[in-house]
Amino acid sequence: MKDSEDGPMADGTQRLPDTDHLDAVVVGAGVAGLYMLYRLRALGLSTRVFEAGDNVGGTWYWNRYPGARCDIESIDYSYSFSDDLQQEWDWSERYATQPEILRYVNHVADRFDLRRDIRFETRVTATHFDERNNHWSIETDRGDHVTASFCIMATGCLSSSQVPAIPGLDRFQGRWYHTGQWPHEGVDFTGQRVGVIGTGSSGIQSIPVIASHAAHVYVFQRTPNFSVPAHNAPLDPEYVRQIKANYAERRRKARESRSGFLVPLNKNTETPALDVSPEVRREEYEARWARGGFGLMASFSDLYSNKAANDTAAAFVHEKIRKIVHDPAVAEKLLPRDHPVGTKRLCVDSGYYATYNRDNVTLVDIRSAPIEEITPDGLRTRDSAYTLDSIVFATGFDAMTGALNRIDIRGRGGEALREKWVAGPRTYLGIASAGFPNLFLITGPGSPSVLSNMMTSIEQHVEWTTECIDYLRERRIDTIEPTLEAEDDWVDHVNDLAQETLYPTAGSWYMGANIPGKPRIFMPYVGGVGTYRKRCAEIAANGYEGFVLTTMSERELPASESTMAAPSPLSS
Ligand code: FAD
Ligand code: NAP
Numbered sequence: 001m002k003d004s005e006d007g008p009m010a011d012g013t014q015r016l017p018d019t020d021h022l023d024a025v026v027v028g029a030g031v032a033g034l035y036m037l038y039r040l041r042a043l044g045l046s047t048r049v050f051e052a053g054d055n056v057g058g059t060w061y062w063n064r065y066p067g068a069r070c071d072i073e074s075i076d077y078s079y080s081f082s083d084d085l086q087q088e089w090d091w092s093e094r095y096a097t098q099p100e101i102l103r104y105v106n107h108v109a110d111r112f113d114l115r116r117d118i119r120f121e122t123r124v125t126a127t128h129f130d131e132r133n134n135h136w137s138i139e140t141d142r143g144d145h146v147t148a149s150f151c152i153m154a155t156g157c158l159s160s161s162q163v164p165a166i167p168g169l170d171r172f173q174g175r176w177y178h179t180g181q182w183p184h185e186g187v188d189f190t191g192q193r194v195g196v197i198g199t200g201s202s203g204i205q206s207i208p209v210i211a212s213h214a215a216h217v218y219v220f221q222r223t224p225n226f227s228v229p230a231h232n233a234p235l236d237p238e239y240v241r242q243i244k245a246n247y248a249e250r251r252r253k254a255r256e257s258r259s260g261f262l263v264p265l266n267k268n269t270e271t272p273a274l275d276v277s278p279e280v281r282r283e284e285y286e287a288r289w290a291r292g293g294f295g296l297m298a299s300f301s302d303l304y305s306n307k308a309a310n311d312t313a314a315a316f317v318h319e320k321i322r323k324i325v326h327d328p329a330v331a332e333k334l335l336p337r338d339h340p341v342g343t344k345r346l347c348v349d350s351g352y353y354a355t356y357n358r359d360n361v362t363l364v365d366i367r368s369a370p371i372e373e374i375t376p377d378g379l380r381t382r383d384s385a386y387t388l389d390s391i392v393f394a395t396g397f398d399a400m401t402g403a404l405n406r407i408d409i410r411g412r413g414g415e416a417l418r419e420k421w422v423a424g425p426r427t428y429l430g431i432a433s434a435g436f437p438n439l440f441l442i443t444g445p446g447s448p449s450v451l452s453n454m455m456t457s458i459e460q461h462v463e464w465t466t467e468c469i470d471y472l473r474e475r476r477i478d479t480i481e482p483t484l485e486a487e488d489d490w491v492d493h494v495n496d497l498a499q500e501t502l503y504p505t506a507g508s509w510y511m512g513a514n515i516p517g518k519p520r521i522f523m524p525y526v527g528g529v530g531t532y533r534k535r536c537a538e539i540a541a542n543g544y545e546g547f548v549l550t551t552m553s554e555r556e557l558p559a560s561e562s563t564m565a566a567p568s569p570l571s572s
Pocket of ligand 2: 072199200202222223345348394509
């Protein structure tokens with residue numbers, strides 16, 4: 001096999017298109033794609049990664065907006081697969097900034113010599129399964145045409161950014177930006193009138209920082225969100241030393257946990273909220289608010305399943321907002337009332353609510369008076385016109401399915417994945433889809449993914465996929481794909497679990513509700529990282545229950561004899 005030497009094109013030079021046959025192609029060079037490459041290389045597989053950006057990092061390469069940082073503590077939001085790596089890397093803050101996380105991902109790429117197998121500035125446009133040869137045929141926007149036995153989609157759950165179709169944007173004379181495609185050179189808002197549309201995590205992180213430079217910030221809010229304080233701070237070296245001394249144990253517990261990281265102050269997690277007195281509840285919420293981060297939602301066992309319990313946490317956050325925001329009318333507008341706390345991704349902020357006490361920040365409620373058009377010098381809502389120098393779209397992503405649906409993925413019989421998923425994504429374990437052999441989805445819909453510390457979930461999927469490929473190769477098995485029965489059972493299981501929670505009551509991006517026309521299906525698996533991991537491991541240990549494994553020679557035989565189809569583990 002040719003290992004072409006033509007490298008990344010950051011300097012603007014052209015490279016010749018690839019035409020190789022590879023063992024594996026990985027799409028995406030975020031944290032998932034990099035780790036996948038590392039593991040497949042260790043198996044001895046010829047592997048190529050295609051990445052649309054001109055460098056590694058994925059989320060942390062694209063989302064360079066002011067204030068961007070992780071919302072899971074860096075000690076946990078980092079790779080665990082190499083003890084040397086986790087021992088040698090020092091995070092400077094509890095929640096690292098985007099530049100620091102990007103430096104870390106670059107360090108990983110260099111430390112493990114990963115770049116030589118990555119083709120940057122190259123977007124995969126199509127991947128078709130060739131049934132005659134049992135391989136994937138992959139095409140890119142640079143004219144590459146490679147084939148590969150395995151195709152692994154590490155395309156990201158939150159990588160396909162969405163600018164809403166508001167009339168007039170093309171006539172806007174100022175500058176506009178999407179948080180998920182931020183200019184690399186940065187943006188200087190000094191002295192500008194800036195409009196920010198969107199108050200999800202990206203808006204909530206960026207608004208305080210933009211407000212500290214801009215002449216005036218207008219925040220156009222359609223739906224208020226719940227946010228908890230990060231209480232970000234430099235990391236104490238003694239604390240880090242203690243973590244590092246027991247890192248392996250911490251990581252093990254994270255893998256077995258519900259969320260993929262150790263939620264601080266976990267003592268009451270088994271207790272329903274209404275089983276304790278209001279005073280005890282308040283004490284619990286106060287302690288978690290003071291600690292900062294996601295811990296609030298782990299105060300009691302039923303905050304995600306019992307509306308009355310959830311209301312107590314929501315009322316607590318409302319009270320905090322009213323206390324922080326001086327103007328009662330503004331505070332009232334900031335109170336989320338349309339969804340239970342936590343059912344849309346909880347935001348973790350640094351000074352978000354207090355930003356509304358600044359003279360140069362105006363909150364505009366576009367629920368009651370929607371934006372009607374972007375004008376050449378700003379925008380106009382139903383009630384007023386705003387003159388703006390810049391507009392920031394913090395309007396989110398076509399989450400979980402967007403990046404996959406942008407690729408023309410075709411499986412057996414030329415079936416298009418996006419057609420198969422037209423009424424919502426259908427997968428087995430969130431890793432594979434029936435009719436699409438040897439196609440693996442890293443943190444695909446139907447897996448814990450975005451409800452967890454993504455690092456933990458990414459590592460688990462990468463490791464499961466690597467072990468699966470190793471299993472196939474050792475046994476000279478050509479293809480693996482889920483049975484329809486196993487897939488249907490899994491989809492039902494994922495839906496049933498979600499219906500037991502409050503999640504489907506919110507119009508969230510988890511439900512596809514942020515994208516006009518997208519089917520409303522709760523996409524991630526809510527059963528928890530530890531439970532899910534165990535299920536995946538059992539399925540593998542039982543010879544890949546629910547999958548069909550086929551060898552080329554057997555394909556000539558009648559179907560009943562040609563495959564090793566294990567029954568769906570959920571059907572019994
Ligand atoms: P990504 O990082 O999204 O990488 C996917 C890559 O695939 C991208 O570089 C993209 O360019 C490339 N790609 C996609 N399609 C193609 C194609 N057709 N051809 C070629 N390349 C393609 N999660 C947490 O757990 N904790 C956090 O604190 C956290 N913070 C976040 C902050 C922000 C601003 C955002 C947007 C997300 C955050 N997330 C967080 C989720 C985050 O996306 C994951 O943690 C993780 O970085 C995902 O890694 P990934 O490699 O799976 O995907
Ligand atoms: P988001 O949560 O989907 O928020 C998008 C915001 O834009 C919402 O307030 C939404 O309002 C608004 N919006 C969308 N379309 C609009 C329109 N046409 N008109 C007016 N408003 C519109 O997106 P995000 O903030 O980018 O975050 C996405 C996810 O990425 C997060 O949930 C999180 O998982 C991850 N993330 C994490 C961090 C972090 O803290 N580490 C930071 C950023 C992102 P509606 O609610 O009314 O739709």
